Amino acid sequence: MSALDNLRDTxxxxxxxxxxxxxxxxxxxxxxxxxxxxxxxxxxxxxxxFDGFKALNDLxxxxxxxxxxxxxxxxxxxxxxxxxxxxxxxxxDSGTCFFGQTLDLTAMSETDIAMAGIGRKFQKPTVFPEHxxxxxxxxxxxxxxxxxxxxxxxxxxxxxxxxxxxxxTVGLLEDRHxxxxxxxxxQKQWLEIGMVLMQKPQLLLVDxxxxxxxxxxxxxxxxxxxxxAGKHSVVVVEHDMEFIRSIASTVTVLHQGSVLAEGTMxxxxxxxxxxxxxxxx
Amino acid sequence: MRDSTFKSAFSDRxxxxxxxxxxxxxxxxxxxxxxxxxxxxLHVSAYTVTLLGKYLCYALLALSLDLVWGYCGILSLGxxxxxxxxxxxxxxxxxxxxxxxxxxxxxxxPDFMVFLNWSELPWYWQGFDQFWFAAxxxxxxxxxxxxxxxxxxxxxxxxGVYLSIITQALTYALMLAFFRNELGFGGNNGLxxxxxxxxxxxxxxxxxxxxxxxxxxxxxxxxxxxRWITGSKLGRVVMAVRxxxxxxxxxGYRTEHYKLWIFTVSAILAGIAGALYVPQVGIINPGEFSPxxxxxxxxxxxxxxxxxxxxxxxxxxxxxxxxxxxxxxMPEAWLFALGGLFVAVTVFxxxxxxxxxxxxxxxxxxxxxxxxxxxDTLTPAEGEAP
Numbered sequence: 192m193s194a195l196d197n198l199r200d201t202x203x204x205x206x207x208x209x210x211x212x213x214x215x216x217x218x219x220x221x222x223x224x225x226x227x228x229x230x231x232x233x234x235x236x237x238x239x240x241f242d243g244f245k246a247l248n249d250l251x252x253x254x255x256x257x258x259x260x261x262x263x264x265x266x267x268x269x270x271x272x273x274x275x276x277x278x279x280x281x282x283x284d285s286g287t288c289f290f291g292q293t294l295d296l297t298a299m300s301e302t303d304i305a306m307a308g309i310g311r312k313f314q315k316p317t318v319f320p321e322h323x324x325x326x327x328x329x330x331x332x333x334x335x336x337x338x339x340x341x342x343x344x345x346x347x348x349x350x351x352x353x354x355x356x357x358x359x360t361v362g363l364l365e366d367r368h369x370x371x372x373x374x375x376x377x378q379k380q381w382l383e384i385g386m387v388l389m390q391k392p393q394l395l396l397v398d399x400x401x402x403x404x405x406x407x408x409x410x411x412x413x414x415x416x417x418x419x420a421g422k423h424s425v426v427v428v429e430h431d432m433e434f435i436r437s438i439a440s441t442v443t444v445l446h447q448g449s450v451l452a453e454g455t456m457x458x459x460x461x462x463x464x465x466x467x468x469x470x471x472x
Numbered sequence: 473m474r475d476s477t478f479k480s481a482f483s484d485r486x487x488x489x490x491x492x493x494x495x496x497x498x499x500x501x502x503x504x505x506x507x508x509x510x511x512x513x514l515h516v517s518a519y520t521v522t523l524l525g526k527y528l529c530y531a532l533l534a535l536s537l538d539l540v541w542g543y544c545g546i547l548s549l550g551x552x553x554x555x556x557x558x559x560x561x562x563x564x565x566x567x568x569x570x571x572x573x574x575x576x577x578x579x580x581x582p583d584f585m586v587f588l589n590w591s592e593l594p595w596y597w598q599g600f601d602q603f604w605f606a607a608x609x610x611x612x613x614x615x616x617x618x619x620x621x622x623x624x625x626x627x628x629x630x631x632g633v634y635l636s637i638i639t640q641a642l643t644y645a646l647m648l649a650f651f652r653n654e655l656g657f658g659g660n661n662g663l664x665x666x667x668x669x670x671x672x673x674x675x676x677x678x679x680x681x682x683x684x685x686x687x688x689x690x691x692x693x694x695x696x697x698x699r700w701i702t703g704s705k706l707g708r709v710v711m712a713v714r715x716x717x718x719x720x721x722x723x724g725y726r727t728e729h730y731k732l733w734i735f736t737v738s739a740i741l742a743g744i745a746g747a748l749y750v751p752q753v754g755i756i757n758p759g760e761f762s763p764x765x766x767x768x769x770x771x772x773x774x775x776x777x778x779x780x781x782x783x784x785x786x787x788x789x790x791x792x793x794x795x796x797x798x799x800x801x802m803p804e805a806w807l808f809a810l811g812g813l814f815v816a817v818t819v820f821x822x823x824x825x826x827x828x829x830x831x832x833x834x835x836x837x838x839x840x841x842x843x844x845x846x847x848d849t850l851t852p853a854e855g856e857a858p
Binding site for chain 1: 477701704705706708709711712715716718719720721722723724725726729730733
């Protein structure tokens, strides 16, 4: 058994082929290292089953640093389960899930994953309903998270203007003192995107961002997501094909828990397999 | 000014009003008791002074529950346990103060131990002859129990009604344990026959007034402390945990640490309340652990109004005043009245009395709007450091 452990240690992701990584910075275990690879997220051979039903079936997927990736697929294709695996809500039965080169997400808690730089916007907008928009962003703000720190901390001017900048980005500056429970549905979605941004994530997971939005709100959301790519890596799960066409660079189609096709929107739309299971119905 | 500090919590308007009313009333009662002869119609009897002191202890206990229930959504049905533990710690000190004035005249052992033929003081009674040690235990014992209990419960993500049930079980188990003579806390009879506290006779009027003042000051300090906590970022995180716990977790907060923190602080406050209560009523027995006490406590907070702090205080005082009056007139009906009150408040006044008053106030303001109305909605108050 210990021989196997040794072998594993030799083949640790951050140590293998060290000679090939000369000149790149050394990374301590437990720290995000996205600098030495072009991908930021590695999902390999992930299988998740619920009572025999395979929600994810040998899913292998890579997300590049800074890209805007759209994930589509019919209901039950495993989109939300995939998000759950990445954020630590669901543990895979088998397979590996790495954030950067070093962080094994399958061994980390939800909180640790959030702190490592993965932010998630849920399908149903979940904000803190009794807090104002401003306070929602303040709570989400990147920084120490301990109770004692929270008791003694006070907002600096810098932090206040950061929060206000983010409020402006998501179009809520006017309503910043409004209690979040009273915001419209679309505003809540934006507020939640703002909260995810305040965590300074490397990777943003956005689950159905335009559900229940008006036409103009959809357009603004598209602009917002496009402007976020580059600085962050963004993964969007959506049903609305038109919306995806308007923002996507790369599209991944999931079907029955694994990747069916991947490419530009054009390629994917013309793929006979995709037409058969999803678009052609 | 958004984030409160301990200093700013002192000077905010609610805290000032609260302290003003509380300390003012205490001062008036003190003067009426001390400076008017017993036959004067303005004289306040020592009985009333002690009764008021008792109410204020209950108010402090209600405040501690409001902190966990109102702000963090943890409905503890076992807060009476922390109150009783603080009370027992104080009771042990008072027992040791009796010395050789007990019935059996043993300078070392309390009466009930002599009665049980014990030859020496158990190890856990050591040190309680010192007030500083007892004071430390008043804070430590409830705090430690809450910490261990909370650590186990919150780490396993026990929430909602399950948590309420196990807190209830906790206080019930402690009650059964304290009923046993072998445990060394006086069994069924508890600890009583206290003589003096810090050298002051507990029977004298001035000591009773002193205890009332001490209780009022403790309540005022606890109120400021709670205002500080709830006004800080910690308070906002705790409320976020109450409203959307899993969201708070995804934002990166270890919600179990926050719950544990607030639960422990609350238990310590409850322990202080118990410690102030015991010298005023002159007895502590296992009945204080009874689940019924903890449930009554929940009713006080619900009647006053949750998550306002002063609501809990008002609720505790009003319900207990009602209890005093009611049990004098028709004692057998009190429990029905209490039950009816709880149902009525839950159905008709989900925000409690405080909520009712502020609703009426808002309605009045709508009807008769003050002259300068339109400039207080959009004032950006944050970020301006003093």
